[in-house]
Amino acid sequence: MNKIFNKLITVLGLGLVLSACHQKEIVNVSKALVLTANGITSDTLSGTIKGTLLSGKTYYFKSNITVNDGDTLLLQNGVHLIALGDGITAATSPEIFVHGTFISLGTQDKPNFITVKNADDLHAQAAQQNYTNVFFGWWGGITCTPATPSDKNPAPTGGDAIIKWTHIEFGGAPSGADDDQAIYKSGTSRFNLYFGNKTKNLIIEDSWFYGAKDDNIQVGGGHISVMRNTFELCGGVGGEFLNIKTGTLGDIAYNFCIGSATNSFKISDSGTSGIQCTATVYNNTIIDGGYRQTKSGRGGSIDFEKGAKGRAYNNLIVNCRFGLRITPDADYANVAYGNQYFYGYSQAIVDQFYSADGAPSVLAAKASTDIISTTPKQNDPMFYGFDVNQFDFTANPGPISASLQPYKIVTVGTSNFKLLGSSQGLNKGKADFTPQMSVTATGTFGTTITLPGKDIGAYQNDGTGNLH
């Protein structure tokens, strides 16, 4: 009898060990709903759209609009695109999601405006030194990223963003469910523009940015060409005019910047793209930056941080809380710099022309080609129409609330930042280097790169450079 059982045991034992069976998961997960794009048929935009906004016309949108992968939204010149947002909730503060190509072709004569309905009123309040509503954050900005992969389109490529002669203003409303949490943590302020696509181009030329609640433009990867723009009054209690991160390569030149909360340009390799953030920053004029940032250890004009590399030449940095800042965690050995022109009203500003927390090797090797002093009020850059000593930075070293900053020191207004013929900045620029030219396309849908100029700052004495 035992034999029967012994055989049974053997057979059962072997059989059991071999019989384990695990079914592969049958997974059914809902995919992102992609709606077919509609053409533009009325002056009120909504849902998923593609096509052309016609020259000289005004368009409105009060809910999110989306441009699908492969589609294009093109603004001809003289277009006003008005966001109808209250800035209270994400749902009532619309955003433009671009998974395809975004083109805004304003012209010098007929610029475009992407702004809010009460823009004139907000500008008027700013002129009264009342910035509460300027920094309120009324709409959700423009977000350019590739679409979510789907079965139909497993590798969406996204598209370029080409922005010329365009005013973009007053973004910063809280983000919501439609936003990618990896860009905007739920409820945080959105930017005027976010671009994240390391294979595509971001071209911003001759445009104006104003009144973002936090960062104005953030770039999470891409080939960029940021030329001849004007950046004014962005960031309530912190935020950069242009904040570029890992995967971003390109030139930032001939921009005029005034009144940023923190930096005008922050170049950082933070993130995980594997493409080292590299920027060439030249011939920019930067005024009065960094005073509203309430946290210490930040910058006020140009920052190279965390693994970033690149070049910084010919920048005119006036009364910024911190000057050129190349931190010890940047790839500082590969940041080239020189021919900067620094001016400081107070000793505190002068002491930070090269930010004191910069990499020791940078602090030990300040460029000999700079125009720099060790005492306040030396080397006035001699602007056509701007008094560099109109505000007492000694009494207000920062951080300060926006309400303490006069309108004139945070916006262009009626000032003129061209250099007088007597300025020391003329002919001190380094013109013998080639920009990165990461964006290779040229023409209407490409970039027009202005090469490094002989005069320091954004405005060249021969009329080239920034055209505003």
Add this chain to the structure above:
Amino acid sequence: MKKRLPLLILLFCLVTGFTYAQGIIKGTVTDKKNGDPLPGSTITLKSESTGQKMSTSAGLDGTYIFKNITDGKYEIEAKYISYNDASKSVTVNGNIAVVNLSPEPKSSTLNEVAVTSTASKATDQSAINAVHRSDQILNAVSARTIEVSPDITVANVTQRVSGISIERSNNGEGQYAIIRGMEKRYTYTLINGYKIPSPDNKNRYVPLDIFPADIIDRLEVYKSLTPSMEGDAIAGGINLVLKDAPDDFMMRLNLGAGFSQSVADYGFNKFGNNDKSLRSPRIINGNDYVASIADFSNNGQHFTNSKLPIGTIAGLSIGGRTADKKFGALVSLSYQNIFKDTKGVFFSTEVDAVSNLPKPTSIQSRLYNTQQERSSAVGRFDYKFDGRNKLTLDAAYIDLAQNQYRYVSDTSLTLARTGIGQGRITEQPRSIRNVQKIYNFSLHGDHKLADDLSINWTGVYSKATANENRYELNLVTSRTLQPSGDVVQAPLTVDASNGFAQTFAYNSDQDKSGYLNVIYTPNLFGTKVELSAGGMYRNKTRNSTYDEYTETLPITNSTQVYDGNIDHNTFELASNRQGTPGDALNYDFTENVGAAYGQFKFTVGKLQTLGGVRYEHTSQSWLDAEPVSKDGKTGSIKYYDLLPSVSFKYLLSDKENLRASYYSAISRPNFYEIVPHTSGDPDADYQEVGNTNLKHATADNFDLRYEFFPKPLDQFLVGVFYKNINNPIEYALVSSSSNKDLVLEAGNFGTAHNYGLELDVTKYISHFGFRANYSFTESQITTSKQEAYKDANGNNTIRTVDQTRPLQGQSKHLGNLSLLYKDNKSGLDAQISAVYTGERINSVSQYLNNDVWQKAFVSLDLSAEKRIFKKLFVYGKVTNLLNTPYQLFIKLPYPPLAAPGAAGQAIEYQQAGQNTFVRKDNYQQYYILGLHYKL
């Protein structure tokens, strides 16, 4: 307490030296029915000539001895609770008389034919019997062991079992068991054999620190599964066997006070109760609600310092049976209130973009003040209709409320850093109140339909909920080097954009399950065969809501100094006025599991064979709060598994078993890991994201064990095991969709192998006991890692490299050693226990060689109990006697000394060329003094 240790050891040595040979009566007291020794039984010696009485008590091995006995006739009697007295006569004549006594258990006729045995499982004896007689591979710890051990929660008890280490929470309390080096997900927790849901968002199974140790009768650790058991336990299962209604009236009272050394050193901060709402304004008022400052309470940031709060431990168990023994009840109430502080240092690290060496980016000093209040009521009621039918109702309510204050000061090591003691600093006073509740009801029926046919069934309803409120104030300051050379301390101001953050997290998990088993024991071919079949079905619904609101500073008042009182600051609600409704942590998840099995068991000669097959079907679905414009708003996952198992037990002798077993098992991912959320634990070092493609892990498990029980209380176990795990689930850092940050995601990683050896020894000599176990575990898993380097063109970039490493949480060496002393006559019990946990991976890095390891450590606990008056005992416990720290490090050298702010800069705790220091937490000692009353 500390002085008693050498004394114990001395005593230990002395006793072994005793060799008297004249006028001695000695013997062993054993159970008449099964021959098990009855330690602690009272033996009384009465001289027939003088009437003089002497008494003693039996030792841990059931032996007793009377020395220097004058010649004559004596009557000797043994008494033991729930046993009839046994007596014998003996004549002493200057010699050694051996008298063995065997009392017989008192038992009603009902018990004799009872479907299940009611013998007390509380004793060490029964725990060992459970190991000896079980059909599968298990280890057991008895309630009596727990009572005299230094452990106050079940988690701490489990670490005394071979092959088990525990994962601690940030206040040093053990929370989860790691069986054989496998992550907690591979182990399930059962109460009386049934699963209970977890209130924890991240885990399927309940944290063990929620259970006070004194409600359980026995802790069983299963290391193999039988077909009748649920199959999702690759590492094994932990079963808490609750106390059964006793035959005689029983009452136990326990009252103690506890105090923590760390609290004595650092004080204790308490915070106020939220006087507005514990649920988020969105949940109360609907998704469209726009909240305002008025919806939030500042009380979570109102702190009062209490110098030395005293902890409380109280327990009451009452049980008994009606005169006809048909109805029995046992109710246990337990309350614990514990205050502890943890002081720690933590480095945030990343890797250097060129050298791939660890690079600390900030240093944090952290102080935690944690109050844990555990209350539980557990009732067990049974009714025996007759010898063939019995109903048991279990009802349990467990509540764990935790109040935690944390203060973190975080100094950046990269920015504004020019030397030690400098940099930009963020400070965070934070308070969290977390309340977890578990309700569990089960009705169980046993029916003997015929002599060879019985059925049993169970219906279980249980629900677990957790509500967490978090109040975090973000402050900034700095100590920065000025160009003048001075270091200036900036005032402590409120972080304008991050301000005061409040989160509201709630989740509930509800199970409805039914079980049915049929057992048929026919005689086939002259052999009794036990055939059983059955099934189960469980419907689980999980609901989670999460909202975060941040109060920020107004633009017009953006620079505000913090003076310690939040009421002096002005905030506005300007960003997430509607909470975070779109967060996928707002979800509903349903899981239906249906299972059926067939199992056989028979013994031929000395070989017992148990085997069979189990089928489990899993069907999951969810609906989360993502908009339809994103992937994963809804989803369903279905699969089935066929899980065979077979185990052999060969009786080498009465006292020896040889076991071999195979079983197939699975591990289902946690809901939190599947649902496509993109935020979650704000306390995590990295943002966590869900993975809808996560597969369940499957494993083949092989065990071989030799067991030797030389004496009823002694045991020697040695075993080896091998596990082959497919699609093991581990967390890894991956790039977020925007490349902005690294995020933590659960994934499947090929095949892992886990094998090892376990050794377990228990030995009693008279009043002394010795328990030791050791396990060696080795595991391998290969995953791809990134390595940062500078390419030929001078660009910093990354490449992918495969790396083989042990499983997360697996220590190669684990050891336990306990020394016990027990003297029933004087009523003194003492125990000293040491646990060694070898180094293990704490978290897996995305980067090559940068895994964070936990340093090996030894923890030492001590406890003693002494009878002071009849049934009243005084006891004391000291845990973490050596103040063993929790330490984390990276097995890569800290880079050579470099400039401040760069990789390799001079920092406290870091030494060039040594392993990179990541974290060190100190919990310090905890003392308990209390009274037990046993009736």
